[in-house]
Amino acid sequence: MTVLTLSKALNEGLRKAMESDPKVLIMGEDVGKLGGVFRVTDGLQKDFGEDRVIDTPLAESGIVGTAIGLALRGYRPVCEIQFDGFVFPAFDQIVSQLAKMRYRSLGKVRLPVVVRIPFGGGIGAVEHHSESPEVMFVHTGGLRVVACGDPADGYAMIQQAIACDDPVIFFEPKRRYWDRTEVDLPGGLATALPLDRSRTLLPGTDVTVLCYGPMVRTCLEAAAAAREDGTSIEVIDLRSLAPLDAEAIYESVRRTGRCVVVHEAPVTAGLGAEIAARVSQECFYHLEAPVLRVGGFSTPYPPARMEEHYLPDLDRVLDAVDRSLAY
Amino acid sequence: MTVLTLSKALNEGLRKAMESDPKVLIMGEDVGKLGGVFRVTDGLQKDFGEDRVIDTPLAESGIVGTAIGLALRGYRPVCEIQFDGFVFPAFDQIVSQLAKMRYRSLGKVRLPVVVRIPFGGGIGAVEHHSESPEVMFVHTGGLRVVACGDPADGYAMIQQAIACDDPVIFFEPKRRYWDRTEVDLPGGLATALPLDRSRTLLPGTDVTVLCYGPMVRTCLEAAAAAREDGTSIEVIDLRSLAPLDAEAIYESVRRTGRCVVVHEAPVTAGLGAEIAARVSQECFYHLEAPVLRVGGFSTPYPPARMEEHYLPDLDRVLDAVDRSLAY
């Protein structure tokens, strides 16, 4: 076991994927010499050359559009979108082309393209650098959407995403890039949890808390604090946002009777809405309280000096848990 | 009262808005001589000139981006996106600029831009001409999102949207363009329902059915059929998708104890999810059955010869009503 930051774990995962398959390419803005603004591609251009780690022109539609073309030619491109807010110029290529070409071709075309997106707030950034647009991709049939929550998952999931024959939108919690955990580098992917499965990080009996990406750590901390007050929270990292590991969620909620979903994205029409709708239906007779949602407000992401009040934190998670228990 | 098609009612509404405010402009592809592919802008260029009804270059980002600039200069542009699937090249300008500039400027900038989008399926079209992307805009703070369901509403709502100082994404149910109802042309807007209010089209006692756009007619027909079987459905046309007229929805569901939401967009993370999540929370002790959702599948929109099975129709609405009643 090696202790790695999330950034480094992703870097190692990319390296491993590039070593084992010469068709794997990396492309994006500043991914070469600079190694990406978060250093996730650090050193890869030096070792694999400029033809496999491509500093592209500054245009996200071009990045995803040409990645599709490379995939049509048999490559497996991994695109980096520099920040969440800059995925929108590529939105058309993602939702109308990347997501739909397999369907359009009746399965004759496969597009094993990964679009990596550092997402979420909490780093004190200027506008467009703290967005959480994941639900828009979840709403788009044909895409798989995942979010990693810690270095060990980052290392495994990026390799699985690259190996997957479907396009994968891969969200990385940018404010957790420098978090460290143990990563089993030599361990093969064979023993890793499949990409479409959630993971129960902490078993509990009173309330099920669902989270992903940056909120994983927040929810684990909230659960630790709650335990001191005698509340037993079950924390599930969703990992796969599309498809959702729905049965695992239902199983937990049926046990606890209570559910709180936490994400940074605005609550309004966020992924929490989908989960609340499904859980309310599938666990109708088990729910002691309505599914509660903790997330961003229905506003643009605020300036950095207000973000602590916008972002769900330990207290807001606990507040929701308390409200759930009060039903 | 005059009997008009939806297309013509929108046309009359646009004409009235242009007559009463010289700052109102129309811009888009083929909106001039052709009058738009659905004839919604028919005759307007002839009467108001090429400077107020602008045939633009073929680029949606350019349409919305320059409309923002015109709004900054004091104009009130109404952009036409030719078909739902072609709004995505403009997505960045809509979610990162149009939605956020008021916030960015602390209220000093107002962007009274209307983006008209014919949406939904049922016309036997090829790919990208039958999409229902409304929830992506609902998820985006700073936008107002509305959908008209019939000619009378189309006539009034387009004028209200143009008069509104906020950006409005205006969805028009394209397969209902040739539906006719009575429209009160001389009637002023003063008596019209505000743009952010839902409308109860049919009172009922057993189940609340929520819908908008093309599904309004479908749900009214379903309610008529159900009535023959002795089931009393309350049909509410949401009209405003963002903000939602939430209190009116809750009031109805608390009365009926049952709720079905119907839209064409995929159920997964569609607007129905948000409504189900809210209603489940706010009407927790009143619900006799979970909120059920009827909508598109989690796939790309299928080829035309399969769309009848993809689109919610009378039978699928009744099926959901029956399932709700069976709880």
Add this chain to the structure above:
Amino acid sequence: MAVKVAGRAASRSHDQPPGPATAPDLIQLLTPEGERTYHPDYPLELTTEEVKSLYRDLVLVRRIDFEAIALQRQGELGIWASLLGQEAAQVGSGRALGPRDMAFPTYREHGVAWCRGLDPARLLELFRGVSHGGWDPREHNFHLYTIVIGAQTLHATGYAMGIQRDGALGEDGEAVIVYFGDGATSQGDVNEAFIWASVTNAPIVFFCQNNQWAISEPLDRQSRIPLYHRARGFGFPGLRVDGNDVFACLAVTRKAMQAAREGQGPTLIEAYTYRMGAHTTTDDPTRYRLSAELESWKLKDPIERVKQYLIRSGLARDDFFAAVTAEADEVGTRVRTACLEMPDPDPLAIFDHVYAEPNAPLERERAQLAAYLSSFADEEPAPAGPEARP
């Protein structure tokens, strides 16, 4: 109430038919009258068989197009985008490709599809609404139709970058051709593709069929200078060819493709032509253009001039033309039959091919629809369309 804006570009000229492009610009090897001309850069030599075979392709693709229009009128297709008038641009460029070259079409390249060997029935599937395309792009090195304007130009450029990485350049190498219209040149994606191709020196030919119209919008809504000049702003060559001259389209495309294969990078070809029909079968061009324009272009018909050339130069006689017509009728009938025999897809195929890997929630949706549909099994036959039930 019309307002005149100061300082706008000179008033648009689309009430006058666009005249022929100025002579020095336009590469032409066969005049509208069927006279062979020569161009120092394009010394095209064709055997009689080759000329006849080009003629045959032109006639056949026009016939297929007519058949499709008829099928649409009869309710057998949902819509059709006619290539009428653009046969030479498509056949000329399509025939310039080698089998290993890759072509990326829009929704109107039926003539190129024909040259690549794709069964026309596959095109009809799309316009009938049976599939969104569904052919395997690798089978004939002919990509799926792309409907979102311009999107395919980036796919093509990426594919060309793949050719570079595969080391498949050289005299016998591979290259890409991508088709798009005059309207498409305004899309961000197309300009990004120009940038990518230029910066990477990708082996690609950008083939723009300037048919003068983007639905109802004349060219001056997209550009105030000739489109082929666009390339020079990005640092690669652009040229304009008579798009109604199959010889010139062949020669120019062949040369540009070979340059691409040999590592000389991209070329933009503007094929100057005319959309003789409606934009699609749902369009009514009388709303926005004058018939005089159409008439003037009829004189430049791409098929007639090859016929005149064949006749004038004594290369073909009536029996040849009669044979081609007969073959065209045959192909037309075959296409028609194939169309009428197409089975409607199984409703549950809605869920096919969304993902390569298993997807549990989607399988659940499939099962639910199956159960729902079978609940009608003992009732009357399913309604014909979503609106058929009252």
Add this chain to the structure above:
Amino acid sequence: MAVKVAGRAASRSHDQPPGPATAPDLIQLLTPEGERTYHPDYPLELTTEEVKSLYRDLVLVRRIDFEAIALQRQGELGIWASLLGQEAAQVGSGRALGPRDMAFPTYREHGVAWCRGLDPARLLELFRGVSHGGWDPREHNFHLYTIVIGAQTLHATGYAMGIQRDGALGEDGEAVIVYFGDGATSQGDVNEAFIWASVTNAPIVFFCQNNQWAISEPLDRQSRIPLYHRARGFGFPGLRVDGNDVFACLAVTRKAMQAAREGQGPTLIEAYTYRMGAHTTTDDPTRYRLSAELESWKLKDPIERVKQYLIRSGLARDDFFAAVTAEADEVGTRVRTACLEMPDPDPLAIFDHVYAEPNAPLERERAQLAAYLSSFADEEPAPAGPEARP
């Protein structure tokens, strides 16, 4: 493991410092040594006071920039995008504008902001994270900073179309200038703006500061030919000016703006300059560029050459330079004080200015947050950041 791809553009040259642009291309009125040169198309005449005032602006904006970098290092700003090296491009173009002209900046146009009269403290608000901008664009005819690369070029073009519709063209008319970087030229939006401006003949100047880098990417990742050539592909003039020469930037921009005002349509100006500092304070340029390049550009410093000119021609003496330095220190102190005194926004302001019209669900969210926050009222002071509580 590096693979060499055949047929790529000649290998990139960013390990060598970009040399000076070739002479015939580059419009220059003041050499790096401070020698005044003359250009037939740009007969700029400046009074001594004007030259001094330009010098003062250059020094002051550099001083503000230094102060902001220092404030960022001390934790008072979240980030800062330095204009170091680009003072002449910004002051020269900014001073060419009339009060009614409208300017659309990126995130780096602090020098233009200064020329427009915007209090530098407003810029710091954005980089401190107190607001996303928050000034009124109409107050100084200086639009909000735009962070999404290229998006503002379309806003500017639309605004220019509004000027046309207002009938505000003519000798005393209005025009628009929009700023963007070399990297931005690759975005679809920027190219669409070129198309719109060309087709509508909009009164706009596209001012591209080519500072040779887009974060870590050298210019050859965006274009293989000089950027000012881009315009000719769209049918309007493009030219390259020495971006470190404040006289030339002033003269060239003034002329292009006047042409725009008079209805002659758009111009692209490429100001050839250099980003002397990091991309932003979070960037580390030593990872991707050689210090030799920086050194070569130091010799072309935009301020030094004006100083040399003033000294050589005896227009200014030590007391003048000392006074400007003193004023710069004063401005620096003022900016610093303003920054330190900025109050943090009220948390409930999160909900302000989302909509112009009342929005019930949002007001409910505001009330909920207020209630939630007040539930902590009797506890210890709120945590400093979302992660401060374990």
